[in-house]
Amino acid sequence: MEVHVAARPADYRPAIDHTRFLAVPEAGPDDRIDVGVLFVGAGPAGLAGAIRMAQLLETAPHVKERLGDVPVAVIEKGKYPGAHLVSGAVVNPVAFRTLFPDLPDSALPFRCPVPREALYLLTERGAIRSPLMPPTMRNDGNQVASLSEVARWLGARAEGLGVTLLAENAATEALVLDGAVRGVVTGDKGRGRDGTPQANFEPGVEVRAAATVIAEGSAGHLASALKHHFGLAGRNPQVYALGVKEVWDVARPLDRVIHTMGWPLRWGKAAAEFGGSFIYPLGGRQVSLGL
Ligand SMILES: Cc1cc2nc3c(=O)[nH]c(=O)nc-3n(C[C@H](O)[C@H](O)[C@H](O)COP(=O)(O)OP(=O)(O)OC[C@H]3O[C@@H](n4cnc5c(N)ncnc54)[C@H](O)[C@@H]3O)c2cc1C
Known part of the structure; x- marks a missing residue:
């Protein structure tokens, strides 16, 4: 039998005596x-x-x-x-341009511009691409x-x-x-x-x-x-929020920034789980992947 229990780490924080610091x-x-x-x-x-x-x-x-x-x-x-x-x-990059107005973008410490982007809704067995990109997730530029x-x-x-x-x-x-x-x-x-x-x-x-x-x-x-x-x-x-992040070498270079919603997080008020995952191309065959 599978039992799901919604637990928030914040509800189990140990008491801290702040005067110690x-x-x-x-x-x-x-x-x-x-x-x-x-x-x-x-x-x-x-x-x-x-x-x-x-x-x-x-x-x-x-x-x-x-x-x-x-x-x-x-x-x-x-x-x-x-x-x-x-x-x-x-x-x-706006803050970098403000801090270093004399430097061209090519001198700033970035791997590559965001090429394209996609948002997927994941289920346990598949992925549905969203036709819309919410404004907060747009990364043009x-x-x-x-x-x-x-x-x-x-x-x-x-x-x-x-x-x-x-x-x-x-x-x-x-x-x-x-x-x-x-x-x-x-x-x-x-x-x-x-x-x-x-x-x-x-x-x-x-x-x-x-x-x-x-x-x-x-x-x-x-x-x-x-x-x-x-x-x-x-x-x-x-x-x-708690997260897990890894850097992977993949078979083919990734040509877009990907965000996902849904699986493995569960829907509904009872689960109280919010979040998503990301896969970012880091140049070459490297990607950064996090949940
Ligand atoms: C997995 C992941 C993905 C993210 N993706 C993005 C993204 O795509 N885009 C984006 O804009 N942001 C992203 N963020 C958020 C971004 O990383 C943070 O907003 C940013 O790092 C905050 O900068 P900061 O300087 O305030 O703190 P931090 O980057 O956390 O730096 C704090 C520094 O202080 C040091 N430090 C802490 N306490 C002490 C101490 N007492 N004494 C000495 N040193 C100390 C730490 O070692 C650290 O070097 C992501 C974060 C995570 C974890």
Whole structure:
């Protein structure tokens, strides 16, 4: 007998003590890193913000000087920008053109323009092509990209503008004093599985900043803690979905961007399942496929 149970992971979230992720600054000048503007997270948001900040500071040298030896920094837990990003993405290039007005589209980090597109309704045994394309799914003029490559490219651009990248450093606590965020504390490195310090142990360090921008992506633990602490939960909360994504080599190059609805998700209020899948051509015989 097959039994279907609708369950939302959000209904089974473990209770979290958000104060665990907040700390009061205490390190003296010799035991901490001081930066001007600190971006937490080297995804597209953090890197675009850091790049724009560096561009603006070029036009305001007196402000840049006040921000010290490291005017703009980005802290990233991955080994390099993009190391922890998995999205095989169809990207609207407008933000890239705005950020880099002097670069032609051919210099931007995209695999190929969206060639054609199709929407299918899947059933357990077949696929019905939709004659209509909902406006939110139209991608005319957009580009196919690997988000990991995009972040690596943005990281190199940021460094070219003098931004300091602190990769392989997780921001584990936000520093809060007198009603303001003062930076972050990085996590210890070199602890064994049971938490004991190993030969390569390095304790975490305070990174103090004049301004801190939290760009952790979805479900960031510092963003959640700060939202609780400062009462920032608004009317437009972040929403999440679970997904699976893989990159495949296929027999023939795919000539279109494909989105699907229906199977294996179930219809009806009782199932409460919403979503779909995508197959994007990545150039050559590679496709990015996700559900
Ligand atoms: C499977 C999939 C497919 C998608 N497809 C598309 C698409 O086709 N088109 C589209 O436009 N968007 C797509 N998206 C959404 C897109 O990827 C996100 O909107 C985008 O990545 C958000 O950027 P971000 O910089 O806010 O966060 P992220 O890209 O999540 O980057 C956050 C970065 O911060 C780092 N970080 C997080 N917390 C910390 C911390 N405490 N300390 C240090 N570093 C930290 C992470 O390692 C990561 O590098 C897709 C997403 C997924 C998962």
